[in-house]
Amino acid sequence: MNDPNWNEVTGLVLILLGVLFDLFGCVGLVRLPDVYNRIQAATKCVVVGTTLILLGSMVWLASPQAVLKGLLCILFTLLTSSTAAHALARAAHLSGVELWKHSVVDRYAEDRRAAEREEGTA
Amino acid sequence: MLASEYFVPLLIVGLLLCCGFCLYRIANGPTAADRMVAIDILGTVVVGFVAIIAALSGKAYLLDVALVWALVAFIGTLALAKYLLGKELDE
Numbered sequence: 001m002n003d004p005n006w007n008e009v010t011g012l013v014l015i016l017l018g019v020l021f022d023l024f025g026c027v028g029l030v031r032l033p034d035v036y037n038r039i040q041a042a043t044k045c046v047v048v049g050t051t052l053i054l055l056g057s058m059v060w061l062a063s064p065q066a067v068l069k070g071l072l073c074i075l076f077t078l079l080t081s082s083t084a085a086h087a088l089a090r091a092a093h094l095s096g097v098e099l100w101k102h103s104v105v106d107r108y109a110e111d112r113r114a115a116e117r118e119e120g121t122a
Numbered sequence: 123m124l125a126s127e128y129f130v131p132l133l134i135v136g137l138l139l140c141c142g143f144c145l146y147r148i149a150n151g152p153t154a155a156d157r158m159v160a161i162d163i164l165g166t167v168v169v170g171f172v173a174i175i176a177a178l179s180g181k182a183y184l185l186d187v188a189l190v191w192a193l194v195a196f197i198g199t200l201a202l203a204k205y206l207l208g209k210e211l212d213e
Contacts, residue, residue: 012129015177016133022136023136023140025140025163026167027143029143053170054173057173057177061182069182070185072189076189077166080195081166083200084195084199084200087203088203094207
């Protein structure tokens, strides 16, 4: 009888989806034109991909300690990757990395100019 | 019957391709910020890699490695962002 182990099959499907997300995110990292585009594409795709991979290995292992550690790891990945991407984007903008030449809007620069003007008049 | 045996090379090759793309961006990113983003993404990909190794070998304690790796990569990225701003690390 070919009775599949459903923990393993479900985990494998989740891990495959996660690897696919990771791959698309890294293609975005190579193909997109400037730092800010690369940050947003790669971070979002890779965070979801890694979360799916961790979920898949939790389902595959299916033991209490694996579930606990997997949930902790998912929590930390979701929190820290987005924070790190925000810090990197802010640091890149403040250190004067140029936007792509076809970019249409830069709200952060507008805000900073407005704040400087207010400081000047006050 | 293990269906996973056919998919394991696919998983490994997919994640190695991810690492290769990140290394390409680290090697010839035009600015320093590009390289830092690629290092950050490479850290997150490695967390997924460790999780896959834990699932394939059936050893749950390997997930500890993923946990610690995620935290250390986060602190490293924050330090790199501070460096990019030109500040000292304790500001």
